Amino acid sequence: MNNSPFDFSLDRPTKTVTINMQFEAELSRVWDAFTKPEILDQWYAPKPFTSRTKNMNFEVGGQRFYAMVSPKGQERWALQTYTSINPKTNFKMFNAFADEAGNPEPTGSDWNLNFSEQNGITTVNISIYNESAERLEAVIDGFKAGMAMTFENLQKLLAGLSGK
Template structure:
């Protein structure tokens, strides 16, 4: 069943989308140009952003490129932005220099983002100059483009935690270190492997391209197929390094300081809650501790000293 619901009335369209990921990732999917270009067009068309400044009174200019090289230039003007809550503006077609084409449909829109316990709801309200302009926009593939939104991120999250679950078959407590790289996990972990002289756990390096195709999910983008989805490497004394590539194409922004977590895997749900409450006290909760769709009681925070912690209790 589709997670996207369309409702139209005269010249207005409401699109509601339930996304199986946290609010931060979903917000990035709408506001990071590299990620927008992954889904902002019905296949076989694609989106190419030439300029984007996501600030109030800023704008985005992009091309909808067809399989035969057809190019339709479009523009989004951002009016109001409340980070991780709402943004509004106007969508229009334009000339290559950004001049709005007033003979084509123009939509005033507002996008709302609502965090649920283990998902995020996006509500997009659009209003056109007329019912005919709305119908024209729908005929150009708007539903198809929006329906494909976020599927790569959904699949990425689900498959990554599936792999982690397969590599840990019990709830014996352990502490690991979880690393994020912008696209060079393979290089880094081959280096660590040479230093510690150990072997990768399980099937070794699992790549984004290894994600099995499922009905309703588009194929993984070519530029990230060879990147690492998940890898584990034993080091010393039973300690394990884990990592994934977190590329900008998937909506991630990595900086030194947010690319490393101490990952706690307690033996019980109660101990997971206790540790989370204690470490997040006077700190910053970046992901509330909740039952997640990938089968774990999971959360993230940074403590009052700025150290990043990840909590993962597997629901067996």
């Protein structure tokens, strides 16, 4: 297993970002880390930011409304709407920034997350389609760096959960 938390690629013509990760953890632990708010809030933000879920209903049509909170308490809200769920193998969601009342911005991205396990190693493949090329270009550098820090948080959390 490589030490990098993830492989990241960008396909500009299709406006798609692909992230592939492997974790030394059981599938059920990794699935829970992506689908339970009390675990998401422990890792789903680049340091020094933290994640705070206001509400989450993990079912088709349900949503997670959460904020990335800066050390000074500034909040950047986002809304994830779940469009498909196949337990422990795949879920899809539409992700958009939002205001503090939960009103999403007009553009966002479609996320397709696939999970599999082999010999105690769980692989997560994420494909993120951005409907706006302009939005993609505006966020790509910060997104890549932020996701690297975020997935490092998850890697450390899972290592702690598994006792490694």
